[in-house]
Amino acid sequence: MIQVYTSSVIDASADAVWAKIRDFNGLPQWHPAIADSRIENNQPADRVGCIRYFHLQDGGLIRERLLALSDYDFTCTYSILESPMGVDNYVATIKLTPITDGGRCFAEWSAEFDCAPHREAELSQSIGQGVFQSGFDSLKRQFSSRR
Amino acid sequence: MALQKVVRSTVIDAPIERVWAVLRDFNSHDQWHEVVAKSDIEDGKNSDRVGCVRNFTLQDGNHIREMLLSLSDKDFVSTYTIVDATVPLQRYVATITLKPVTDGQRTFWHWASSFATPPGMEAELRHMVAHGVYEAGFSNLRRHLQLGVHTSSVARTTSNRSSSQATSIPAQSIKLREYGEATQLRAETTDVAPPGPGEVRIRQTAVGVNYLDVYLRKGWIPELLPLPGTPGMEAAGEVIDVGPDVTSLLPGDRVAYMGPVPGSYASVRNVPAAWTVRLGAGIDDITAAASLLKGITADYLLRDLGRIQAGTRLLVHAAAGGVGTLVCAWARSMGALVMGTVSSQAKARIARDHGCQHVIVTSNYEFSAAVHSIAQGADVIIDGLGDAACEENFAALAPCGHWISLGQASGPLKPLSPDWLVTKSVSFSRPVAFAYVATHAVLNQRAERVWQAFQQGILLPVQAEQFALKDAAAAHTRLESRQSSGSLVLLPS
Numbered sequence: 001m002i003q004v005y006t007s008s009v010i011d012a013s014a015d016a017v018w019a020k021i022r023d024f025n026g027l028p029q030w031h032p033a034i035a036d037s038r039i040e041n042n043q044p045a046d047r048v049g050c051i052r053y054f055h056l057q058d059g060g061l062i063r064e065r066l067l068a069l070s071d072y073d074f075t076c077t078y079s080i081l082e083s084p085m086g087v088d089n090y091v092a093t094i095k096l097t098p099i100t101d102g103g104r105c106f107a108e109w110s111a112e113f114d115c116a117p118h119r120e121a122e123l124s125q126s127i128g129q130g131v132f133q134s135g136f137d138s139l140k141r142q143f144s145s146r147r
Numbered sequence: 148m149a150l151q152k153v154v155r156s157t158v159i160d161a162p163i164e165r166v167w168a169v170l171r172d173f174n175s176h177d178q179w180h181e182v183v184a185k186s187d188i189e190d191g192k193n194s195d196r197v198g199c200v201r202n203f204t205l206q207d208g209n210h211i212r213e214m215l216l217s218l219s220d221k222d223f224v225s226t227y228t229i230v231d232a233t234v235p236l237q238r239y240v241a242t243i244t245l246k247p248v249t250d251g252q253r254t255f256w257h258w259a260s261s262f263a264t265p266p267g268m269e270a271e272l273r274h275m276v277a278h279g280v281y282e283a284g285f286s287n288l289r290r291h292l293q294l295g296v297h298t299s300s301v302a303r304t305t306s307n308r309s310s311s312q313a314t315s316i317p318a319q320s321i322k323l324r325e326y327g328e329a330t331q332l333r334a335e336t337t338d339v340a341p342p343g344p345g346e347v348r349i350r351q352t353a354v355g356v357n358y359l360d361v362y363l364r365k366g367w368i369p370e371l372l373p374l375p376g377t378p379g380m381e382a383a384g385e386v387i388d389v390g391p392d393v394t395s396l397l398p399g400d401r402v403a404y405m406g407p408v409p410g411s412y413a414s415v416r417n418v419p420a421a422w423t424v425r426l427g428a429g430i431d432d433i434t435a436a437a438s439l440l441k442g443i444t445a446d447y448l449l450r451d452l453g454r455i456q457a458g459t460r461l462l463v464h465a466a467a468g469g470v471g472t473l474v475c476a477w478a479r480s481m482g483a484l485v486m487g488t489v490s491s492q493a494k495a496r497i498a499r500d501h502g503c504q505h506v507i508v509t510s511n512y513e514f515s516a517a518v519h520s521i522a523q524g525a526d527v528i529i530d531g532l533g534d535a536a537c538e539e540n541f542a543a544l545a546p547c548g549h550w551i552s553l554g555q556a557s558g559p560l561k562p563l564s565p566d567w568l569v570t571k572s573v574s575f576s577r578p579v580a581f582a583y584v585a586t587h588a589v590l591n592q593r594a595e596r597v598w599q600a601f602q603q604g605i606l607l608p609v610q611a612e613q614f615a616l617k618d619a620a621a622a623h624t625r626l627e628s629r630q631s632s633g634s635l636v637l638l639p640s
Contacts, residue, residue, distance in 0.1 A: 008250045009158055097257065101157045101285065106255040108246065133250060 001089075002115060004124050006132035007108045012143035014098040014105035018074045020139070021094055024052055024066050030142060031135045033057055051081065060084040067091065074105075080113075087113040087123060107136055150238070150261040151273050155281035159254045160394040161292050162425075163247040166254045167223050169288060170243055173201055173215045179291035180284050182206055200230060209233045216240070229262075236272060237263040252395075252425060256285065292397050293389070315340050316348070316387070319639060320413035321619045324375045326366025329623035332378075332412075334616065339415040342390035346417045349402065351384035353436035354411050356622050356635040357469070358531075358554055363409060364623065372409050379411030379637075383426065383435040393420045401426040403435035403594075405443065407581040412619055414639035421587045424594040429602050437611040437634045438473070440580060442597030443590075444553070445473040447583035449481065452551055452576055453527040457482030462518055462525035462543060463503065464532045467494035469633030470553070472501040473606055474529055479504070480605045484522055488514050488532075490629065497632070501607060512557070515542035524548065534558040541567070549574045611636045 010017050020030050025045035027034040037054035039045050040063075045052070051065050060083070068077040074096035080087060090113035097106040109132040115123050159166050169175055174194035177186040185204040189212075192199040197218055203211040211232040218225050223245035229236055241260035248255055258281045264272045315338035322335045342348040360379055363372040372378060383403035386396050396402065404411075406422040426435055448470075449455045461478050465471045466487025479485050479502030487503040489495050495506040507517045512535050518525055524545030530536065533555025540550055550573055552560060563575060584590040600606040611634040614622040618637075625631045 006249050007246060007255070009248055009253070009255070097156065097255070099158060099255070100155045101282065104158070106156070106158070106246065106248070136250065 001112050002120055002124060003110065003112050004128040004132070005108070005110045006128050006136065007106065008133070008136040008140070009099070009104055010107050010136065010139050010143060011104050012139075013103050014074055014096040016143070017105055017107065017139060018071075018096055020142075021074075021076060021096065022046065022069065022071065024050060024069070024076070024078070027052070027054060030138055031131075032138050033131065033134060035059075052078075068093075085123065085127075086119060087115050089114050107139070109135065150263055151269055152259070152261045153273055153276045153281065154257070154259040155277055155285070156255065156257045157285045158248065159256055159285075159289060159292070161254060161397055162252045163223060163245050163254045165292060165397065166256065166288070167220075167245055169291065170225060170245065171195060171218065171220065171223075173199060173218075173225070173227070176201075176203065180280075180287050182279060182283060234272075234275075235265050235268060236276070237265075258284070316415050318413055318415035319616060320377050320410075320416075321379075321616065322375050322377060323364060323372070326364065326369070326374070329364070329620040329627070331364065332620040332623060334619075337413075339413075339417060342388060342393075342417045344391045345393060345419055345421070346390040347393055347396050347402070347420050347423065348387045348389075348415065348417050349382070349384045349404070349423075350387050350415055351382045351411070351413060351639050352432040353383050354379055354413075354616065354637040354639070355381040355436040355438075355440060356619075356626060356637060357381070357440055358556070358626065360409075360412075361623055361627060377410045377412050379409055379413075380407075381405040381436060381440045382411040382413075382416070383432040383439075387415070389420070390417075396420055396423065396425070401432070403432075403439045405440045405580070405584070405590075412616065412637060414616060422590075424591055427598065430598050433611050433613070433636050433638075434601065434609050437469075437609045437636050438597060438601070438606075439594060441469045441473055441634075442600070442606070443584060443593045444470050444580045445477050446593045446596055447578065447580065448474060448529055448551060448553070449478055451583060452578060453478075453529070453549065455481045455483045455527065459483040460522040460524065460526045460545065461485050462514075462528045463487040464528075464530050464536070465489070465556070465633070466498035466503045466506065467501075467633070468531070470531070471529075471633070472497065475503040476501045476606050477600060478502075480600075486518060486521055486525065512536040512539055515539045518543040527551065529553055531555070532557050534560050537561070537563075541571070541573075544571055544573050547572050547574075549576065551576045551578065553578070609634050613638055615640060 023045055025037050025039045027037050033056055035055045035057050037052055040051040040053050043050040048066055053063050063082040064078045064080050066078050077093040080090040092111035095108045172194050174186050174188050176183040182205050183203050184206045187202045188194050189200045197215055200214045212230040213227045214230050216226040226242045229239040239262035244257040246255040318339045319334055320337050321332050323331055325331050363378045386398050386400045388398050389396055402423040404418050404422040455478050461483045463471050463474050466475055467489045475485050485503050486505040487498045488507045488509055489498050490510050495508050498506045505521045507514045525543050526545050527549045528540055530540055530552050531554035535557035614637050616637045616639040622635050
């Protein structure tokens with residue numbers, strides 16, 4: 001089981017950042033690697049169990065199931081059903097925590113998965129940096145440009 | 148009765164190990180938290196024994212006994228409860244949790260508790276815990292870390308010292324008063340003032356020597372090193388203290404730096420924090436000082452300028468030198484066809500050891516015929532030779548090749564005519580490393596790639612030749628003799 005953990009500080013309240021992240025169908029609005037997204041079977045995007053169907057900018061198709069969503073803890077957990085990445089048993093969680101001494105929040109994005117041994121380093125890097133960190137960087141840019 | 152809950156959190160500008168070293172010590176609060184006057188662990192137990200009880204005397208005379216319920220070095224969590232106290236906090240359980248901020252070597256600190264109170268005192272006690280204990284603790288610990296105390300265990304006797312050594316520190320530095328031979332490099336004693344805004348004062352443990360330093364000493368680039376001046380572009384060491392507005396570093400941090408203003412031939416130096424990179428445990432000071440500038444040079448040469456890919460035909464001059472060996476080894480790992488020139492059989496061996504597949508031994512700058520017979524030309528040439536090899540370099544280039552002029556050991560290149568370059572449709576570059584580390588983020592990224600390449604064995608350990616700082620002249624003489632490995636460091640005593 002490989003574990004990837006990325007964390008950052010975003011200069012906006014947890015409420016404001018959560019408004020973007022809680023939309024399970026909203027990745028294209030804030031993640032630069034995602035081209036489009038829809039929820040299968042016309043389900044609402046906050047219905048636990050719903051499946052998002054989206055394409056990466058490079059054309060790859062990914063399907064992910066919403067496993068848990070908490071407006072109380074600001075957490076969203078999902079699993080990959082289908083992807084070109086070559087990972088198995090992939091479960092990821094994105095979590096926000098308010099930082100009480102300023103209008104900022106602490107953002108964590110972690111994943112566990114299995115993969116072929118020779119691809120561990122490459123996938124850890126591409127998921128931790130290419131997916132998670134670039135998502136955080138994009139959120140930071142969006143919130144800094146609003147000031 | 149409903150339990151009261153208090154949560155406070157902050158971000159500390161220090162790596163998690165630093166913050167945890169203080170907080171994991173259940174008996175440390177009298178050293179950093181100003182509401183705690185005295186702290187003892189009962190029964191002489193160690194402060195990391197789960198179940199131990201600490202006995203606080205607060206500044207206001209109150210007493211609190213607290214028991215450690217759990218401690219995790221894996222998750223950076225400490226949980227404790229009040230056993231009895233002269234303040235009316237009941238069923239008080241608190242948890243301190245640290246988490247790393249992975250994109251900046253900072254630490255997220257979460258401090259949460261639940262407790263009951265006598266009726267009517269809820270708001271007052273919530274306020275006392277949140278502000279008087281937690282928020283005060285955040286700012287007290289920040290100040291404590293800035294004292295430069297590494298771990299709480301060493302702080303017992305020194306916690307009263309001032310937050311920075313706001314005085315000048317005597318230091319040794321190498322002064323150049325006239326351009327010329329190596330003997331112009333002379334050691335002098337100076338005082339180094341406290342760091343200014345944005346600066347850090349570094350006690351240097353190893354100073355890198357580069358060919359650029361020789362050019363500066365000879366007066367070839369007087370605008371970069373006016374007289375009197377101190378040469379040297381890079382070093383490694385430990386932060387003594389930090390100036391105003393520096394939040395990324397603390398006293399005691401191990402760092403290396405490279406900067407566009409010379410002056411590193413010294414035992415103590417102030418530099419902008421933005422020049423520095425933090426050193427991990429896997430990189431020693433000598434490797435860092437000997438390799439930061441050369442490694443970052445190799446990084447931008449291969450990635451940004453040379454765009455090396457599998458099959459790229461690369462020609463490296465001075466392939467056994469400081470930059471040459473790094474370039475050969477790294478390019479080989481990228482799948483390039485690596486050719487190199489050296490001046491002797493001994494150096495040929497060194498170049499081969501570093502991954503140079505085709506070594507051309509030449510003492511008279513003739514190599515283009517060999518390059519054509521090996522690979523029908525070079526796609527990229529990394530040239531430190533300069534004027535004497537100008538025609539040969541052009542002849543060695545493949546069509547559409549890229550000639551990167553890094554140095555000019557044989558003398559400055561004469562201007563190249565565009566009409567000459569066009570006959571082979573070649574590119575010519577004259578880069579300077581500092582332009583490729585224009586932001587701190589880019590500097591950190593490049594340095595990180597260099598350290599990783601060392602740790603993964605892609606780059607071989609540096610066998611740096613070591614000289615005392617006061618013997619800088621001897622180091623220059625050695626570098627200019629062309630007998631050295633190209634990696635030299637000066638060690639301040």
